[in-house]
Amino acid sequence: xxxxxxxxxxxxxxxxxxxxxxxxxxxxxxxxxxxxxxxxxxxxxxxxxxxxxxxxxxxxxxxxxxxxxxxxxxxxxxxxxxxxxxxxxxxxxxxxxxxxxxxxxxxxxxxxxxxxxxxxxxxxxxxxxxxxxxxxxxxxxxxxxxxxxxxxxxxxxxxxxxxxxxxxxxxxxxxxxxxxxxxxxxxxxxxxxxxxxxxxxxxxxxxxxxxxxxxxxxxxxxxxxxxxxxxxxxxxxxxxxxxxxxxxxxxxxxxxxxxxxxxxxxxxxxxxxxxxxxxxxxxxxxxxxxxxxxxxxxxxxxxxxxxxxxxxxxxxxxxxxxxxxxxxxxxxxxxxxxxxxxxxxxxxxxxxxxxxxxxxxxxxxxxxxxxxxxxxxxxxxxxxxxxxxxxxxxxxxxxxxxxxxxxxxxxxxxxxxx
Amino acid sequence: xxxxxxxxxxxxxxxxxxxxxxxxxxxxxxxxxxxxxxxxxxxxxxxxxxxxxxxxxxxxxxxxxxxxxxxxxxxxxxxxxxxxxxxxxxxxxxxxxxxxxxxxxxxxxxxxxxxxxxxxxxxxxxxxxxxxxxxxx
Numbered sequence: 001x002x003x004x005x006x007x008x009x010x011x012x013x014x015x016x017x018x019x020x021x022x023x024x025x026x027x028x029x030x031x032x033x034x035x036x037x038x039x040x041x042x043x044x045x046x047x048x049x050x051x052x053x054x055x056x057x058x059x060x061x062x063x064x065x066x067x068x069x070x071x072x073x074x075x076x077x078x079x080x081x082x083x084x085x086x087x088x089x090x091x092x093x094x095x096x097x098x099x100x101x102x103x104x105x106x107x108x109x110x111x112x113x114x115x116x117x118x119x120x121x122x123x124x125x126x127x128x129x130x131x132x133x134x135x136x137x138x139x140x141x142x143x144x145x146x147x148x149x150x151x152x153x154x155x156x157x158x159x160x161x162x163x164x165x166x167x168x169x170x171x172x173x174x175x176x177x178x179x180x181x182x183x184x185x186x187x188x189x190x191x192x193x194x195x196x197x198x199x200x201x202x203x204x205x206x207x208x209x210x211x212x213x214x215x216x217x218x219x220x221x222x223x224x225x226x227x228x229x230x231x232x233x234x235x236x237x238x239x240x241x242x243x244x245x246x247x248x249x250x251x252x253x254x255x256x257x258x259x260x261x262x263x264x265x266x267x268x269x270x271x272x273x274x275x276x277x278x279x280x281x282x283x284x285x286x287x288x289x290x291x292x293x294x295x296x297x298x299x300x301x302x303x304x305x306x307x308x309x310x311x312x313x314x315x316x317x318x319x320x321x322x323x324x325x326x327x328x329x330x331x332x333x334x335x336x337x338x339x340x341x342x343x344x345x346x347x348x349x350x351x352x353x354x355x356x357x358x359x360x361x362x363x364x365x366x367x368x369x370x371x372x373x374x375x376x377x378x379x380x381x382x383x384x385x386x387x388x389x390x391x392x393x394x395x396x397x398x399x400x401x402x403x404x405x406x407x408x409x410x411x412x413x414x415x416x417x418x
Numbered sequence: 419x420x421x422x423x424x425x426x427x428x429x430x431x432x433x434x435x436x437x438x439x440x441x442x443x444x445x446x447x448x449x450x451x452x453x454x455x456x457x458x459x460x461x462x463x464x465x466x467x468x469x470x471x472x473x474x475x476x477x478x479x480x481x482x483x484x485x486x487x488x489x490x491x492x493x494x495x496x497x498x499x500x501x502x503x504x505x506x507x508x509x510x511x512x513x514x515x516x517x518x519x520x521x522x523x524x525x526x527x528x529x530x531x532x533x534x535x536x537x538x539x540x541x542x543x544x545x546x547x548x549x550x551x552x553x554x555x
Binding site for chain 2: 025028029031032033034047048049051052053054055056057060139140141156157158159160161162176213214215216241242243244245362363367387388390391392393
């Protein structure tokens with residue numbers, strides 16, 4: 001890779017071991033993908049929940065935090081993805097003191113580095129939405145695909161070690177979706193149905209994600225009539241990225257780099273794959289369990305927007321959850337504060353639900369809290385969450401928010417054709 | 419590839435030379451989605467390697483899928499001596515490369531052949547990331 005004098009100095013350790021680590025990480029990954037040089041980034045979004053970090057990751061963070069302030073401070077605006085522990089809720093979730101201790105250590109280290117603890121995966125809705133052409137180092141698949149696709153910004157998936165490197169160095173390797181030649185479409189999907197709710201938008205994203213053959217595939221979607229909402233594109237993109245490990249899509253007539261079909265393919269337009277109501281129904285049905293037992297309903301992945309929180313509160317209005325079913329709704333600290341102010345938190349918790357702040361279900365020791373609380377059968381309107389939790393020992397089921405709430409009230413799965 | 423001496427070449431590699439026994443499937447890979455990292459086994463019921471231990475094996479799989487957590491998790495697994503010895507993939511994604519770089523875990527991808535179809539579980543191989551080669555021993 002061609003490096004500037006400043007980058008060479010950081011790599012040589014002239015600005016301390018933290019920035020040397022950063023440039024080593026950037027250049028090793030850049031060399032693997034054939035990057036010609038580095039690109040400066042303006043925002044970093046850092047995923048680093050304690051379950052993923054483990055003791056090894058937290059020890060590493062603390063080693064950086066112990067360095068002199070001039071050597072350890074991040075050089076661009078850096079915000080965090082959801083954390084693993086909500087300190088107000090961990091006892092009710094039966095998380096252990098060891099988990100809480102690891103979380104406290106990680107947070108202290110991040111704060112020493114100058115990182116802003118936003119604890120959200122919907123930073124593009126709630127903190128500072130990126131703009132067209134802005135180079136980023138975003139470290140959540142959902143935030144990355146939204147930034148690339150819906151906003152026209154430029155990022156690869158930057159996992160924690162590389163997002164942190166980008167924050168310390170103020171740059172990342174220029175490869176992949178920073179380059180125009182990787183942002184064109186590779187596969188075409190023609191959709192002849194309007195997804196009816198967020199679960200169906202996630203199911204559509206899942207269907208397309210499953211068809212992706214690598215990180216470098218970029219699906220182009222046609223047939224979407226009216227412009228979807230931000231929450232609908234959030235669910236669609238999060239599911240697509242989760243099932244496909246794909247950081248970008250084009251939606252013709254909706255996303256900014258796809259004003260028409262001709263703009264999305266460099267050469268030949270591929271034959272379209274048709275997707276309709278039957279395909280969405282089949283994807284949803286594939287998660288349908290054999291019986292109607294239910295232990296937990298989780299609204300998360302991505303965290304809920306203020307609009308989704310309001311919808312949930314309205315669905316719970318005047319109702320009480322069945323005593324045998326837990327209902328959790330995860331949102332960002334900023335949205336939680338708004339919900340507190342607007343009576344939304346009280347409405348959800350008054351019905352027996354729990355509003356969680358700054359966490360996400362799968363990033364908060366999902367296996368351990370499932371075992372501690374006896375949760376196996378789970379309902380969610382998030383296709384991404386359903387995709388992840390199979391590996392964590394759950395039997396997850398995809399359904400609309402209305403069906404999830406009705407089931408949590410009934411104490412068993414209802415209204416979803418079991 | 420040479421018929422007599424089976425050597426497969428990828429596009430790029432990360433990490434140091436290692437050798438060991440391969441565990442092969444044409445399935446995809448994510449540490450968060452597919453593994454019980456505490457017990458060192460594949461835990462996703464739909465995965466072809468479900469229930470099998472990956473600890474100390476050279477994992478040979480198709481493409482990197484899923485989320486970003488693997489970038490931290492590979493080092494955490496290595497720290498507890500519960501990691502695979504190396505990863506050989508048809509197509510890594512940035513997360514897998516970032517995790518391999520952070521963990522010093524050998525990784526090679528983009529082989530000239532479908533690496534999951536030419537290696538068989540139980541074979542022993544030598545992995546040379548700098549040369550991006552895998553030699554069957």
